[in-house]
Structure formats: structure tokens, C-alpha cells
Amino acid sequence: MIILGLILFVIGLLASISILQTIGIIILVIGIILAILGALGKSVGGRRHYF
Template identity: 55%
Template sequence: MITLGVILLIIGFVANIGILWTLGIILVVLGAIFFLLGSMGHAVFGRKHYW
């Protein structure tokens, strides 16, 4: 999810498309939150580990 967010950020920046930029930021933030929750041992979407 973080990788997809970064790709969308890059495409949105290069192509100057605002919606891709916004979606990229959202995906990076959500991916980071899910990664942190999973690494602390909390179940994320029914999984013990999220990576």
C-alpha cells in the first residue's frame, strides 16, 4: 500500500494531476498506520501481521 501510494504521488506530481497526488498521500498515510499497528502486534483486518 505504501509503494502504491508513492507511485501515485510521483505520477500525480509529474503529470500535475491533483487527484492522484491526493490519493497517493492517503495511501501512504494509511499504509504507514497499518504497518505500525501490525508491527506492534495488533490485528489489522484480521491479520496478526500487516506488511
């Protein structure tokens, strides 16, 4: 999710499409939160790792 968020954000910046930038940032933040929770040992949605 982190990589997908970065890709969408960069494409949005290069193409000047604000909706892609917004979606990219949202997916990036969700990916980072899930990665942090997984690293802390908290299982989210029945999964311990999201990678």
C-alpha cells in the same frame, strides 16, 4: 500499500494531476498506519501483517 501510495503521488507530481497526489497521500498514510499497527502486534481486520 506504501509503495502504491508513493507511485501514485510521484505520478501525480510529474503529471500535475492533483487527484493522483491526493489519493497517493491517503493510501500512503493508511499503509504506514497499518505497518505500524502490525509492528506493534495489533491485528487489524484479522490480519497481523500487511506485506
